[in-house]
Amino acid sequence: MIANNPIFIPGPTNIPERLRLAMAKAAWDHRSPAFGEIISPIAKGLQQIFGDPGAHVAFFTGSGTTGWQSVLVNLLAPGQRVLAVRNGMFSERWIALAQDLGLVVDIIEAPWGQGAPIAELGDALAQDSAHQIAAVLAVHNETSTGVRSDIAAIRQALDGTKHPALLCVDGVSSIASMPFKMQEWGVDAAVAGSQKGFMLPTGLAIVALSDKARALAAANKGPKGCLNLEILFTALTAGSFPFTPAVSLVSGLAESIEMLLEEGLPQVHARHRHIAQGVRAAVTAWGLEPVAHSPELFSDTVTAIRVPPGYSGNAVVEHARNRYAMNFGIGLGPDGDRVFRIGHLGYLSEAMVLSGLAVAEMTLHDLNFSLTLGAGVAAAQRHFSDKTEA
Amino acid sequence: MIANNPIFIPGPTNIPERLRLAMAKAAWDHRSPAFGEIISPIAKGLQQIFGDPGAHVAFFTGSGTTGWQSVLVNLLAPGQRVLAVRNGMFSERWIALAQDLGLVVDIIEAPWGQGAPIAELGDALAQDSAHQIAAVLAVHNETSTGVRSDIAAIRQALDGTKHPALLCVDGVSSIASMPFKMQEWGVDAAVAGSQKGFMLPTGLAIVALSDKARALAAANKGPKGCLNLEILFTALTAGSFPFTPAVSLVSGLAESIEMLLEEGLPQVHARHRHIAQGVRAAVTAWGLEPVAHSPELFSDTVTAIRVPPGYSGNAVVEHARNRYAMNFGIGLGPDGDRVFRIGHLGYLSEAMVLSGLAVAEMTLHDLNFSLTLGAGVAAAQRHFSDKTEA
């Protein structure tokens, strides 16, 4: 079977050849001055991509979960309270991690498909007059549901209640693909990963802290081990690594940042939105509905699609893989089989996404979904084409 | 602009990663026994792919034109007469090459879009009672028009007239993608190139001769230089090369043959036909017509499409490239601008070809062709989907 179709899972993404070649370099001495010289441009680029020229950035071997964990163990201590929204699989996982690490988590439940409920968050913060809540944990882009939460509004809720809690944001599936404004939104800790908007393989966690957060981290004497961000910040600023770094991924990250800045961040964001709109037009033309409840919640990196009663989301993913050699994302969570997901982030052209939509459409057709073959593709084409039909 | 769309020129094709990695090996000593060991499996594989277990096969640095030239200088001598059909750009080029090399070419003209006119060929052979015609030059698959000629019928015309002329066939854009039956069709010389069905970069000419042709070549004392096939056959049989070989391409050829045989030649041919039928369904749905005059002529590797009066084939190719970063083939020849071509050979999945059709469709739409967006894609999807619409 032909094995070079693009993939449409919501990360890892298609890896551009330019990045694969950048990583395919020979072994390199991480103690040589040459390696140190690529750290500073990476740090500067990350500050732009996170949207805060003064952010303290670190990148280290790990997955997104490692990034979260580093935020929790550096900024908080067992027994402290944090406030978190549970509206999808990744917010659930972050909550579970926080609990595993000994934090007390006040959970605001929201339906999967909703964003962070700002009013309830505001209420919870207002009620916490003793300021026992040390941090708010938010997921910017919930990959399981394709829902974007309004981080700026969470900041307003904090400011409106004059609550000093830290604002910690999971931006794993948004940063470098969708606008992220760390400074403007007053984010204290943000987490990204190499395998999403950075278009690299999994393997690097990327974390940024505000001044306030870094000061807290430096003062925090809890056990951190190799997740000690202060040690990382200090070493990186000096052009070195405290632990043996993943040299090939770090080289890839340098090249990835160069690619993103060459294209221009506004252009990268606009491209993701443009592609996502095409996908959503197809979904509508198929007569299906996104998991996300309303348009302002739509993610520009992943669309989770609800299948009608009597159909199986897993069957869609399986048929597309087995019959057409194309990978989509399965639904996650307790109702996972009611959903399938199309990832549309990273290095993706209109042409590539159209092949994904055409295959998804054939798959649905093969599985007796009620739709007209070509309808979804045509809807996306109308969005992509220069000239709309009269 | 996103730079990793598949390409739809009629060769070179998309290169599968497996082949790129096979070629990306370090320099290798072409005089070492290890290198010699890959020659014999290549030769055996080529015999299968050319459809003649007894064929004498050679591969050497060059393009398809080099392959043609080797056939002409090894089997013929200046002043000899050959019979050739002119029905497209590549048959025209072969004729010009033969003339340049001093051969006298009896040309049977056929409209571009027609196959080799068997009756006229038969007449010409019948009239040549003195058997002055030393060879018939035929193009199996005319890449400029997307037309397949009936090589078996040419053999019948030769046999029907008891004419001893050699049958020399250009299979550059058919061999390894479409059925080729050297033995059954009584082909004396067949030419292929690395950059088409073998899915490799350009750089290797591949030639096969019948016993009769090899004997003639061995006896031919004309100037051949590095195109001396007898020297090549002898060296290759002994596991060596007479001239410094293109080591990376030869390694790629070994891997390519392994891929083709793993999939199975009947499966490879069926896949090409399946993909081609999808393309043709789209063309019909666009209200356009192929250059090929009738269905039995349709090529399974390339479709040349006529644009309506007032439109420009070159404009189609240019717009697709500049606006959607996708490469199609321009029309060739005097009426080139009336045509554009979709190459659909090599390592191509249904998903990939659908992205090409979707982009072609948007391009035609952008350029004010009269069509319904999605119609062509839907027609291909109906062909590809397991379940056709009632």
Add this chain to the structure above:
Amino acid sequence: MIANNPIFIPGPTNIPERLRLAMAKAAWDHRSPAFGEIISPIAKGLQQIFGDPGAHVAFFTGSGTTGWQSVLVNLLAPGQRVLAVRNGMFSERWIALAQDLGLVVDIIEAPWGQGAPIAELGDALAQDSAHQIAAVLAVHNETSTGVRSDIAAIRQALDGTKHPALLCVDGVSSIASMPFKMQEWGVDAAVAGSQKGFMLPTGLAIVALSDKARALAAANKGPKGCLNLEILFTALTAGSFPFTPAVSLVSGLAESIEMLLEEGLPQVHARHRHIAQGVRAAVTAWGLEPVAHSPELFSDTVTAIRVPPGYSGNAVVEHARNRYAMNFGIGLGPDGDRVFRIGHLGYLSEAMVLSGLAVAEMTLHDLNFSLTLGAGVAAAQRHFSDKTEA
């Protein structure tokens, strides 16, 4: 400057082309069944390489330090006592990590250049009649000094005192290069990393536990987060990953293990010893001394070499890099400048190591060390050559 010399740092190592190509594959869906299928052979291979067919193995995104940390947080709890030897930079780092994680570390000091002092360890264990020491932390191969400690003897010390403490071993720079006998030595936890004997880039921590250790880890309710080994074991056994895995490194690990088993582990170990003996012959011929105090301590993966008074180890490393484009390891620790290191592990031939020795020799000569040019190379050649001089 010519940039493709082999490197002689003690990890990351030269990456064989076969592994680079295996990693340079396109993005892959880590939730697809195909990816799950490579996990089980990796696990089986790791059991062989660690020397325990029943070991519980896990591999996850991280450096060697992450591996250590996973052992400490899974098997121990803050406040518990552990016994550790400090005889080099990496044992020092492991002690610091344990302390950072809240463990109480009983430290046995040994000179850098010595192995773990078995008698003192035995005494400490014997004195601990209350069995408060929960674990012994040992470094099998101390990369900073090129010293191998006798893990079997530590086991005997434990058994001799009937002490139930866990035996936790850092095998980062020995496993897959030097014999490691987890079962025979009664090791409860062993740590390796992708960037040493496995010849891959940094990025994967590899951990193996005994039955006893796994049971302890499963019962341990302390905070572990993404370092929870029980979750990893369970997922890997089921053919999946609990967190997004580093797909390219995991693919590389599968290929690396295949390479090691194809060569044969005894052959891999013998090759490392053979190469190391050549290096040591050169060092002796240069009139220099290894940091390791006696031959039974000599590491087969790295040789730390003491420079005479008045010379600088850092200057050696710098001159080799700047003048000959070759990387050696700097000395580490407080007396780092008195030492330089030659890494000789991974994919290294006699020819490659001779180029390293020749350059080291020229460097020493350039820096006015007292030696005869060629003497060290000749000593290694005598060791490597089939025919020793009479």
Add this chain to the structure above:
Amino acid sequence: MIANNPIFIPGPTNIPERLRLAMAKAAWDHRSPAFGEIISPIAKGLQQIFGDPGAHVAFFTGSGTTGWQSVLVNLLAPGQRVLAVRNGMFSERWIALAQDLGLVVDIIEAPWGQGAPIAELGDALAQDSAHQIAAVLAVHNETSTGVRSDIAAIRQALDGTKHPALLCVDGVSSIASMPFKMQEWGVDAAVAGSQKGFMLPTGLAIVALSDKARALAAANKGPKGCLNLEILFTALTAGSFPFTPAVSLVSGLAESIEMLLEEGLPQVHARHRHIAQGVRAAVTAWGLEPVAHSPELFSDTVTAIRVPPGYSGNAVVEHARNRYAMNFGIGLGPDGDRVFRIGHLGYLSEAMVLSGLAVAEMTLHDLNFSLTLGAGVAAAQRHFSDKTEA
């Protein structure tokens, strides 16, 4: 066996990673404007490397032999006389090719190991008062013997006799590694190949003509086929290719030229000389003699070494390959077994060549040559080291 030793055959050379990555790009449309844009910089770079800013350059799919053949069929016609020196395998091959193509070759015999005998050439030209000799064929660097001929002196012989014959030079194993002065030496046709100084795989022939030669070629109506240089010049100047080009090699050539010009041609030449001197110092220290009769003949790209009576050159090459996994060049020609060759061209560092010398030395030692292990390496080290021994 460890498979990544550098190779020491006299071409193909070690391929730098930068070039391998440049070639490992995806398929590319050779009719797209983007591809046309790399032709002009290649042409300009080749003019510098050939040493003639006005040279007409062409590159096409083929080996060095194809390049020779293109010169012969474009500039000459069957029946014409040419004058050639036979002093090695490649001059012999060029003579045989000329004869095969119908030229009458006046052969001046010289011992293998000698350069072109200038006095005899002058005599032959002087005697040809009717100017029947249409061309002198010379090999700049005879790869079989490691002998450089004096092309400037041949020009003087032509000028001294006022002979109008063309001067055609095989620079396959010298151009891009050793100084080549097409303009200053009045060379009319020069041939190079991708697999030597350009550090690429075999597959591109590179040819340059003087104004006079191009005019002759354009007027020459003989059969040329795909070797028609005028067609190539015209197409390349217009930014296109007349035949399907070897896209990956052409991309590699562009990158190779960039590498050579970045380093600087004088620096590239000096580096080759420096490395060659190291090799020759080792040969002398081994008590062996080069095939080249005197120092002014020494090639800077390959050294052919004579083995003493009773020894076998082939055995040296075989033992090095089988025992140490290193490839050297076998001797060529009737006395081939009396010789082995060390190629030292292309992307080669001091460190790399020292590994080759160390292995050659061990091999000679294993085979009972009378030498002191380390002596040859030490001689090369003395040459390479900054500080020579007092």
